[in-house]
Amino acid sequence: xxxxxxxxxxxxxxxxxxxxxxxxxxxxRSCIQAFCLPLNPTISELNDVxxxxxxxxxxxxxxxxxxxxxIVSVEAETSGNxxxxxxxxxxxxxxxxxxxxxxxxxxxxxxxxSGMGFTVxxxxxxxxxxxxxxxxxxxVEMIKFFNAGIDAEEIGNSxxxxx
Amino acid sequence: xEIKFKxxxxxxxxxxxxxxxxxSSRSMRNxxxxxxxxxxxxxxxxxxxxxxxxMDSTGLGFLIGRYKRLKKxxxxxFIESPPVSIEKVLELSGIYEIMPKVS
Numbered sequence: 450x451x452x453x454x455x456x457x458x459x460x461x462x463x464x465x466x467x468x469x470x471x472x473x474x475x476x477x478r479s480c481i482q483a484f485c486l487p488l489n490p491t492i493s494e495l496n497d498v499x500x501x502x503x504x505x506x507x508x509x510x511x512x513x514x515x516x517x518x519x520i521v522s523v524e525a526e527t528s529g530n531x532x533x534x535x536x537x538x539x540x541x542x543x544x545x546x547x548x549x550x551x552x553x554x555x556x557x558x559x560x561x562x563s564g565m566g567f568t569v570x571x572x573x574x575x576x577x578x579x580x581x582x583x584x585x586x587x588x589v590e591m592i593k594f595f596n597a598g599i600d601a602e603e604i605g606n607s608x609x610x611x612x
Numbered sequence: 613x614e615i616k617f618k619x620x621x622x623x624x625x626x627x628x629x630x631x632x633x634x635x636s637s638r639s640m641r642n643x644x645x646x647x648x649x650x651x652x653x654x655x656x657x658x659x660x661x662x663x664x665x666x667m668d669s670t671g672l673g674f675l676i677g678r679y680k681r682l683k684k685x686x687x688x689x690f691i692e693s694p695p696v697s698i699e700k701v702l703e704l705s706g707i708y709e710i711m712p713k714v715s
Contacts, residue, residue, distance in 0.1 A: 471635035478666070496666075496697045503668040507634045561641075561677035565669035565705055572704050 460528040461487070469514045469521050469538070477506045477523055484525055485532060490595040497573035498532065498593055504566040505536040505589045512556065513540025513587060530596055536589045543581035550579060613640055617647060623656045624648075625692075629663045632671035641674065645681065652685045658714065662693040671698075672705045679711055690714045 463484050467473045478499045485498055502523065509521040522537040543549045549556075550571070555564035570577045574591040581587040613636035614629040626644070630636065648657070659675060661667070679689045689711045694702055702708065 471633075471638060474633050474635045475631060492697070493700075497700075499666065500668050500701060503633055503666075503670075507668065507670055510634060561637075561673040563669045563673040563676060563705060565672055565701075569669050569701060569704065573700070 458529040460526060462526045463524070465523040466520055467523075469510045469518045469540075471507075471510050473521070474503055474506055474510070477521075478503055481523065481525060481534065484527070485595070488527055488530060488532065488595045494593065494595050498534070501570045501573045501577075501591055501593075502534065502536070504569050505591070508566055508587070508589075509536065509538040509540065511562075513538040513542075515541070531592060531594045534591045534593075536591075537586065539586040542583040542585055542587055543579070544583055546579050546581050615640065615644055615647070617651075619651065619654070622654050623658060624651045624654045625658050625660055627660045627663060631666040632664055632674060633666065633668050634670045637670055637674040641677070644678065648678070648682065652687070654687060656688050656690065657682055658690045658692050659711070660692040661698060662695065664695065664698055667698045667701060669701065669705070672701065672707060675707065675711065 461484075463480075465477065465480055467476065481502045482495055482499055485495055490498070506521060506523070509519075513519065519538060519540055522535075524535045524537075526533045548554055550567040551564075552568040553564040555562040567577070567579070570589070570591060574593050576592040578590040579587065580590075613631060616627040616629070618625040618627070632640075651657070657678075659678075675691070682689055690713070691702065691708065691711050692714050694713070
């Protein structure tokens with residue numbers, strides 16, 4: 450996935466494919482959470498990644514395959530302190546990506562949609578890219594750096610008071 | 613996901629347990645609305661999120677949906693005790709402007 454990996458950084462890859470039904474949302478979140486753990490993310494960072502993945506997977510289930518089911522693919526790669534996640538569907542695609550990523554924009558105002566999916570992904574991850582072709586599908590790529598803002602005090606606190 | 617209710621002198625407390633996402637909100641929406649319909653005489657509905665372990669933007673839509681519905685009956689909605697993990701998504705959305713936070 451990433452061609453610029455430094456030689457001394459250990460990389461790890463995973464790939465998931467599942468049916469676009471909402472039952473699989475907790476499944477996708479648990480998998481990505483478990484995959485991140487060797488990088489020692491903070492609880493807050495872990496929650497950011499889980500939430501962003503949940504948003505992208507929800508988009509596949511609700512918008513990419515609105516009538517019926519398709520395949521959602523979640524690929525992830527870790528190297529150093531970063532995770533690169535790629536979520537792909539072969540659904541109906543997005544007509545206007547710039548519009549879709551605007552806060553509060555939703556194609557389904559009649560439903561209870563907040564229109565905040567892409568806004569959450571952008572706020573919770575360090576980089577988000579959306580590539581879509583109507584009729585062919587959508588690829589969302591996201592990058593997160595772990596322990597980015599950690600300082601000595603936080604490391605101290607993470608040991609708890611019993612240490 | 614699980615929902616519990618407590619009615620205290622005109623205030624209805626709605627306790628949400630577990631994860632609030634697309635999966636759980638699909639099954640919980642009607643269930644909660646049917647319950648809320650029995651309390652339309654109350655003035656305030658307080659959504660207690662203390663025991664919510666996960667929420668994404670679908671959860672925001674879920675809460676805003678209940679807010680819109682209850683507003684028609686002049687019922688005011690509040691959010692109580694959200695955990696730190698959920699606070700970020702709540703803050704980002706600006707939901708506290710319509711459903712103020714109480715602790």
